Amino acid sequence: MRAQVLEAFNTPYVFKDVKKPDAPTGQDLLVQVQAASYCHTDAVFASGAMWQDLPRVGSHEFAGVIVAMGDDVSKELGLSVGAPVGVPGRAFHPCGSCYECRVNDGDPHGYGVYCTKAGNLGLSRDGGFQEFCIVDSRQVAPIPQNMTAVDTAPLMCAGLTIWNALQAARVTLKEGGGDGLTVAISGAGGGLGHLGVQFAVKLGCRVVAIDASDGALELLRQVVDSLGPLSHKVSIVDARTQTPEDVRIETCGKPENDLPGEKGVDALLVLPEAQQALTFGMKLIKDHGICVTVSFPKEGFLIQPRDLVFRHIEMKGVLVGRNHQLREMLNFAAKKDVRAKTRTYKLEDLNQLVTDYHNGVNGKLVVDMTK
Template sequence: MRAQFLDAYNTPYILRTVPLPTLNPTSRHDLLVKVEAASYCHTDAVLAAGQLPPFPLSFPHIGCHEFAGIVISTSPGSTTNLQPGDRVGIPGRAFYPCGKCFECVSGPTEEDPDADEPGYSVYCPHAGNHGISMPGGFAEYAVVDERQVAPLPEGMGTVDAAVLMCAGVTVYGALKRCKLKPGQRVGIVGCGGGLGHLGLQFAVSMGLRVVGIDNADGPLRLAREVVESKEAVRVVDARTEEAASVVAQIGEDGKKEQGEVGLDAVIILPESQKAFDYGMALLRNHARCVVVSFPEKGFHVSAWDLVFRDISVVGSLVASNKTLREMLQFADEHRVRARIKTYPLSKLNDLVVEYHKREGGKLVIDTTLVDEDY
């Protein structure tokens, strides 16, 4: 098969032909999948630059932790319901979870009813991660764990599905962590990026009133395009409009006290402190800030916001397999789709160049394309 390899940090990918990966004869959970689409994520860029110290790469390395494809074969003795020919989406996390740690055995709780059943957890500290600690989707074939994948809705293509395996499920999970009801207000900071423009669509379909915030022409243009004519959404250019002005324009009948008006929750997608501060300034008292990004130096959080305004700050990392399947059905029902540009496998380095232009949307390797299609 062909696969794209990184041989060192800050170097181009190199296309090589290597043997097909083989199923582990001791595992009942292996699937051999023919990769049809592999989406490029911000984490791929961070890892390739060596800027994520907790996850050092072992070279040569095959990246990508959000991909989709077709099941080719299953492990001997497998009890999976999946069959050769089934189309599946594959998130990067939780390949071979241990099944024994406190994460794996905990299961759903009152605090987290969306957690997977005991025996599997995306938070397992002993599990492998496609595209990070083990080979990912920038290849023609991959071995995956049947417990981590999700069958695709009949009308959803693998290119559309691939971007949902990280960007989609991550922002969907973050919206659920906001714990909002229809009619409440949510802000999405970084609304024109890969996660952000999907988040706008999910939030509107959930019945929420949405404020999207970004600070670059391309992402702002994309955000406005995906929510055009939707009255429940306002897209804000953070370069020209202060957070206080946005809050002042929200206006709610009978609410005039400082801290009473504002958003009920905000999701932080960029890695800048300025973006974090802007999002926090949009919140009313007793609201919630959901952090998805993880800048190398972290964020400074104002103790005033935590103590005197009772703002809660929580993190959100992808979501359970249960939520992944729910998200796919929701996206299919409400026609949530990413704005996508595709490349053949051989042109991955061209994709990376395009990514750094930061025009928004998602960039995807489509292995069914050949160079002549590009």
Template sequence: MVTTKFPNQMKAWLLEDFNAPYVLREQPLPSIDNPNDVHIRVDACSYCHTDAVVAAGTVVRPSLPHVGCHEYAGTIVALPSGQAECHGFRVSDIVGVRGCGNHMCGQCRECKDPSPPLPYPPGLSVYCPHAGAGLGIDRSGKFREYAAVDGRQIAKLPEGLSAVDAAPLMCAGLTVYSALAKCSLKPGDRLGVMGCGGGLGHLALQFATKMGLKTTGIDVNPRALQLARELGTGATIIDASKEAAKETLPQQIGLDAVLILPETQQPFDYGMELVRDGGLVMLLSFPTEGFHVSAIDIVLRRVRLEGSLIGSNRAMNDRLDFCVRHGVRAKTTTYEFGQLNNLVDDFHKRTPGKLVLDMAKTD
């Protein structure tokens, strides 16, 4: 095995019960049992809404104890035995890792012809049914010091992008970037972002305005609205608790597309009112109780409804390049590795932006 020196034991945060704090434990390092895998030292790991869903045991109930986190970045410290490189990566490369698509089969219909159609060439699909839900979701993630990851689902970080910068981009950033690509909008088209001050929303504002879209951000949380305004993107920011959708933008001159990020019915309805007849509503959230959809909107107004979750390897690399070229960055609050439960508390207090464990941070 080509390797740098690293220990035999590591610390990991374990979810031992649903709806309970994480517990810090000593664990052995994971082994490399797949020729596609590389070992990384985790440098930064970001908390995602899906981590909260997993910790609650609602949509997904992984076997316990469970290590969460599916958006992170780190340094490669070991390769499979006898390999000087793995899928073009070498020891000491700093990479970002997306949690979905771990050990894709490459042979199923989904891998060869991904659906829904993406604006990228077919390849190893993140929706491969043989890959499971992904690292940190139905299998161990990266709230730990070291990890074995599939070398086919990582991207080398470009210069100018730190591990703390990159970690939130590996799910939140990739998800909204891919959703915008699927909207097939052109410069000058009108986009709405419901939940514009959240982890995904504030990144969507930056991506959309840098793409030349006339962007309207909508939220109700005062801290989220403040963050959205402080981004300085030039987007129109609306407090939905004070302005009705019809007052904001009549349907006859409505938005071409709306991203729905919150998980409650009210912002869904607000976004549906904002979109023009024949426009697109793109869902990125999946509440367990679902959404109520009016047949009038779908049949008479001809509103199209589509869902999006994550993005391909091509999208992952395109997105990193876009962030460097246009200065797109997540607004982060960082914590020491030992402060995961503090981070989770702040998440549930609706701290805006992205919350990240920075392995290099100390008091």
């Protein structure tokens, strides 16, 4: 079967024929891949900054159709041969006995997304840049009828992560659950960010969408235009030309008695690996607000303790999400028409996709296996 294989770090993928996986056993599925999305983590892995396991077939956010099932796949998962599914990279074969697997917030018994012993498709095990892939039945989600594989693939990491980040930011993940909340998204014009804007608005939030490049801001304008009657709930901010102090007043109002902590956004999501993104965004948060970071820059972030101590701002970090969140996110996206802005490529053209990514092409870049 056809596959794109990373054989050495900091080199192009190698397009080649590889052995098709054997029939699945136990709780595994064999999925015929229809679309595979490229994520920032794919670029980090290809640089040699993560797992050192090579060769590797990348992509930890993909979608396809079940073509075979192991004998132990639980009927409670609602899966069947021929069913379309979305596949996130985490978690493949967790240990089933550690704290994460035992205390798993309602996911399948013994299945812990955050198990440190679990595999990760596209990183520690082969992922979606191939025609067929073995996946754990407990990590997938059925694709709703009105969504395609290309629609679904970018949601398997970017969509799930930003959905989890919104929950960490105290947004209730149901329609109207963000009523009354204002959420700032730093890096709103990126892959996660433009999905986060859509989710937050359609959950009922007001959104302050921050970015600092022409391409990202243009993508944001396209997203806001697509929101129709809800577009008034988004304020687009160019961090290059606007100050956080002015943005705070323009979007949240001037505080009475010049008490700055009384006005501001309820939550900030920090998506870029840039200190400026955190610094700008922290100045928008009102006292007792929350900052949720998704990014993890190699050199770390500089955090001002006075924000935590005197302003009582809470800080959290998130990584992807649980299986039940995956399913609810995907169903919400289908119902509320949340879609990534995508550019598609043939599998043979994966290296061109990677070049475009590093050149700053916006939205989500996806291999469409039907092309």
